[in-house]
Amino acid sequence: MSQPDSDYAPTNSVARKRPGQTVPGRKVMGLGGAWAMAVGGMIGGGIFSTLGVVISVAGKWAALSFLIGGLIAYGTGHSYARLTVRRDAPGGSYGFLRDLGHHRLARLVVWALIAGYVLTVAVYGFTFGAYTANAFGAPEWVAAVASAGAIAMIAGINLMGAKEATIVELFAVWTKLVILLGLAALGLWRWAPERLALPAGEAVGPLGALAGVGVVFMAYEGFQLLSYDYDEMRDAKRTISRAMALSIAATTATYILVAIGAPMLAGAEQIVAREEIALAEAGRAALGTAGVVAITIAAVFSTASAINATVFATARLAGAAARDGELPAAFARTDSGGVPYVGVLVISGLAMLLAIIGGIEQLVEGASFVFLLVFSLVNAIAWQARVTRFWISGLAAIFALAAAIVLVLYVAGVL
Template sequence: MTVPELARTLGVRDCVLIGLGSMIGAGIFAALGPAAQAAGSALPVALAVAGVVAYCNATSSARLAARYPSSGGTYVYGRERLGAFWGYLAGWGFVVGKTASCVAIALTVGAYAWPAHAHAVAVVSVLALTAVNYVGVQKSALLTRILVALVLAVLAAVVIACLGSAAPSRWSDGGAGGAAGVFQAAGLLFFAFAGYARIATLGEEVLDPRRTIGRAVPLALGITLVVYALVAAAALKTLGPQGLAAATDPLAQAVRAAGAPGLEPVVRVGATLAALGSLLALILGVSRTTLAMARDGHLPRGLAAVHPRFGVPHRAELLVGAVVAVLAAVADLRHAIGFSSFAVLAYYLIANCAALTLTREEGRAWPGVPILGALGCVALAFALPLASVLAGSAMLATGALAYAARRHTIAT
């Protein structure tokens, strides 16, 4: 029986914008405060550490995605390079961890758009964006392009207002969090950098995958690094580490402290749009990995169905949207960030190990890149808050037990 394939419609620009829509927003509006609480005035150092690990992971992912241009990302790479179990564990970590990411970003939408009814707004946002994804990835890319342009304009206004303000600098208000705090902050910030995975998981819908993915991943990551650095510097200057850590709406408070209160409503709108852009691409990526795992029988095979008109995995998208909507009604934002970070770092650990097995003819990068990426993933994962480490470890153990149970059932 022929497996239905997804339509290839995405070019370099679309992929870069999907990556930007995934990264910009999650980091600035969700992870910046918790990271400042952990690292204090050393937040820029934590940002650099997260950026280095993200670069290594991005390079490994891009090389693997060019070699295996099909939906599923590291689920496919782990399966092909390391064996079925490691591919499954990567897919399990991605689906569960990124479902938590979807919940966190949906709650960010609610927190900025209508704080008094944050959970209700989160649920409505998930349902609306699931409907957008259902009618085709090209329409999703178009909406992401609009959202990214608007959010970048808002962030530029924040940076100009804060860095150009005559208000005294509060950069040194509050000490650094030490090495442990820096690594914990880097792990939390990694939650924001993981958006380039969306490009890899869309490999089956990308035109000329080897060229397109290889160019889009570093472009999206590089632009995001510059944006993060500028916005973090602006927020630290006006609020200081302690003020940034305590704020639930740090950028809105930053422009107020900088003497530009008229920008506050604009920032709130920008935060909402940024989170919506991230959520749009997150749901897109989780549904594609769900599709790949369903094709291989690790999830119900009915989830592998592709819509005959829209060319999308419609059942997988509906399931992901429903699960995220239910969790968004009850979950806590900061716990969701920590749990998601642990799961996604485990996912990229497998990606780096898979990249180490590539030959030169297959497009292997310098071996130091995946080695540094793998070590960085382990260091950042276990530097996260203890509750996140325990919950994430339990999640991976549950996935491994489910895999073993399925293999035992098939064998008997």
């Protein structure tokens, strides 16, 4: 039987508030806002950036890859929520490790996480530019400019403060969900399962679904950002647990429906051939130019909300680590509104550079690998701490590590 959460008492906590203490004037995020931040961080560039890559690996089993990834994400979200509630302070995996006295490992993890988040923001920026340039039939340099411009614009919104970032997130999330689910519904309405398979010469078996989990997992990065935003939430203990579970469920369902519906519209072969703008091809097959416009609008809102959610939370993680002496002190600097502006600028700047020079597959695979390793570690911590339903955390730890290993084997050409 698991031990009650209240039995836990961090010994080396980096919390900057006592349990139960509020942070005046900063509680701007209710359940809706927290849910939107998590969904925005996941769906933001996930399905737009990874669908073609996953189908190239898993073929007609791509939906199964998203399902397995969703189950791993659910277990990991459970671990993050329970551990964050126990410490009653933000911090995520970095904070959990410091609580246990593993300061060197915490320092390594925070650097790895920031690198992973920079890669993720770069993927979202790259996707924004690709869809924008495609909509206007513009050359590649326009895509690069649009990528950098999107990241810069969202960085500016983050510098305005938490309330503005949350409002942007809610609007963007609902816009993209309506368009994505509409696209999936059209594909399912036309029901053509034979279009899910790649050409005979590129047949992919069920094992491809396992490799696909490793490739696709970057699309589930985002829910754990809430553990860094804990101080921004109203009724944080209740909000974070509910927002994690609801956001992962909504994201997984959306991914599975789109992974089935989009190929039925455009065909798996065409989705893979145009993987950078895969859903635009599905939109074209469904509604012609109007479909391309609708999907481009969804991609713009999606990637913008993902950049927003990721930069918002990562800058706060960097600020917390800097206050603990694990990152340069500059990251702890805030403006008059409490915004960690140095972190926002540095993270956004590096992401802009990678979005311009990086390839979509390399960025996706690199980010997925980082998060699978970190999530496996957090699940192991939750299992060892015997959080409520700790067996879920144990299973998630095993499957996250297995997916990371399969990803390495795939990249190495073994699978």
